Amino acid sequence: FKVEFHGTNNRSYILGAESQESMEQWMKALACAGYDYMKLMVAELQRQLDDIEETPLPLPLAQGVNSPVPPPRTRHNPFNKPDNNPHQRSHSMRSTSSNSSRLEDTRLVENNASAKVSITFRELHNSYGRPILKDFNFWKHEQREKVDNSTDNLITF
Known part of the structure; x- marks a missing residue:
């Protein structure tokens, strides 16, 4: 049987089994391996998240002197300027x-x-x-x- 991983630079694997039952066991093992790997990754990510949440954030870093300053709230609107170009205005000729x-x-x-x-x-x-x-x-x-x-x-x- 053939196992394909679609996408660029991915490989295809051709596996052989001596019987239908053996092939089904391999397929179950591959499916469970994917699920077990996912469980392992979730457990590792959860552990990292718990470590981060348990670590207190130091006050100097939380209220840093060199922390980024938000930009000023005043913005320039280019549409506020009067435009003296007569071709850009439309007037009724009625x-x-x-x-x-x-x-x-x-x-x-x-x-x-x-x-x-x-x-x-x-x-x-x-x-x-x-x-x-x-x-x-x-x-x-x-x-x-x-x-x-x-x-x-x-x-x-």
Whole structure:
């Protein structure tokens, strides 16, 4: 019979037995050897863990002078800087009045960011959300008008 260990650089072993019963005994011995080895390894690891837990940690090492210091909590967010590249912004081209109001809102937020004034998420959400809601409501109104106009004439020639 053949015993294979799959993987790179692993060997295969071909064993011979004189009878089926002898082969079965070898297979049982191999299976038990794996289980016994596992029990032996678990017992050894448990002994090492017990040794580590019993050993008290010296105070100078626990409160070491040269222990690592955590990094400062302040982080730089690159998205806080105003970006003056006009190609990276998307604006609706529906009407010039909404575009100008949206640009004013954007400039207001950029001025606040450049002046290092903190703005809450709610204020930021509202400043960007109002023009979006305005555009969405305008679009929805146009869709309703299209549906209303299409139902007036059932047949067109």
